[in-house]
Amino acid sequence: MKNGIETRLYVDSSLNTGEMFCLKQKQVHYLKNVLRLGAGDEVALFNGYDGEWRARILTVARQSVDLCILEQTRQQSYEPDVWLAFAPIKRDRINFTVQKATELGVMLLSPVITRYTIVQRVNVNRMRANVIEASEQSNRLTVPKVSELDNLTNLIDSWPIDRTMIVANETASTPIVEIIRMELDCSVKKIGFLIGPEGGFDKLELAILNKLPFAKHASLGKRLLCADTAALAVLAIWQALLCSSFHRHD
C-alpha cells in the first residue's frame, strides 16, 4: 500500500453497482498469495472508462475469487494524451521505461526499430502486463496501449497528422521547453515523443523526419542521455509544463 491507497486492480469489464465479478487466474494468485486478501476485504477496480469502483471480496476459491461491486469512488476524468515512440533497449531497461512512462501518464507506447537500433525484439505481452501493473500502482484510471514493434517508416506512415511528433534530436537547436510551450500555447494537446536509439538517427532518417509537416525537433540540451533517460525526461518535462499551464489558467 502506497500512501494509504488500497489495492487497485485493472479489469477488462464494465463496472456497475451490485454486479458480481469473477477475477481471472493471474489476479487470483496475486490477491490470494501475494496480498493475502480474503473474504470481506475490499479492493478498488477500474477498467479505463468507468472511473474507479469499490468492491468487496465475497468468496475465495482455489482458482477463483468472486467480488461484489459496491459503489463508484472516482469518476473517469480527462487525462492528457501523450504518446511515446522509442527505439527498444535491453529488457530490464524496457521494463523500467514502460513502468515509469506509465506513471508519467503516457497513453500509447510504440516500440520502433530504426537504423541504429541494437535491440531488434521486444516482448509486447510483457510490456502490456507491466503497463497494467504500473497503472494499478500509480493510481491511474486508464491503462496505456502498447503497439506491436514496427519500423520507423511504418510509424511515420501511420502517424495521425493532427498529433504533433516531437523528435528528441541531438542536432536540433530549439530547447524542448520551448517546443512544448508552443504546443501548449496553441491548445494542441495531442503530442507524441519520438526517442531514437543511442546511436541516434541516421542521415536518411533525419532527412525524412525533418520534412514531416507534423514533426518538431527538440534539443534535450548538451548532456548525453541514455535513450531510456531521454524517454522519461521528455515525459516529465511535458507533464510539468502541462501542469503549470493548467495552474496559470485556474
Next chain:
Amino acid sequence: MKNGIETRLYVDSSLNTGEMFCLKQKQVHYLKNVLRLGAGDEVALFNGYDGEWRARILTVARQSVDLCILEQTRQQSYEPDVWLAFAPIKRDRINFTVQKATELGVMLLSPVITRYTIVQRVNVNRMRANVIEASEQSNRLTVPKVSELDNLTNLIDSWPIDRTMIVANETASTPIVEIIRMELDCSVKKIGFLIGPEGGFDKLELAILNKLPFAKHASLGKRLLCADTAALAVLAIWQALLCSSFHRHD
C-alpha cells in the same frame, strides 16, 4: 562506444602533457579484459577539474597499464550545480537513480533517512563506483559527490543557506515549473531537490520543512510517482528549464 565517443576514464590525478600515468587495478581489468585495448590505443582521461585529455596506452602488463598523456581535448567548463537529496530505495532502483541523476548533471547525491523510509541502508561505495561509471559514459567532465547516509535533521542542519532546497511535496500547490522559474529569474542557480520516500514526509517533518527559510515546496502534479521517478523528473525538468533560460539569453 556511444555516438563515437571514445573510452573515457575518470582518474584521481592531475593531467599534463607528457606525464605518465599508471592505471589502478579495477581500471586495468576494465581496459584489458572488457574493452580489450592494448598498446597504441587511445583513451580520454578526466579528473573533474582539468577538462579532458587524450592519452595513449604505452604498455600493458599483468596488473598495470601505463599511459602517456598527450594533449588536452576539452577545457573544464561551467557546469550547473544541482544537488539531489533522496530517501533511499531498493538497491537496483538506487543504482538506476544514481546513474540517471549523473547523466542529468547532479553534483551531489545525498541519501537521507526520513520517518517513512523503508530502506535503512545504502552501499555508498557502490554508489560512488556507479557515479564514476555514469560520468564516464555520459561525457561529463565532473563526477558527482556522494554523501554518507544521514537523517533528515542532520541534512537540514548542515544545509548551506545560500542553496535553495526545493522539496517535492504532495501537499504543495505551486507547480515545480514555477518554483524553478522563480529561482532562475533571480539568478540563484544553486539548488537542491529533496525527494521523500513513497510514504511521504510525516507531519513533524513537513512542519519543519515548511518553516525553513531556504526551502520552497513544489508540486509534481496529480500523478502518483515512485520516489525514483520523482527524483529523475525533477532533475530533467530543472535541466530543461535551465537550458531554455540560457537559450533565451544568447
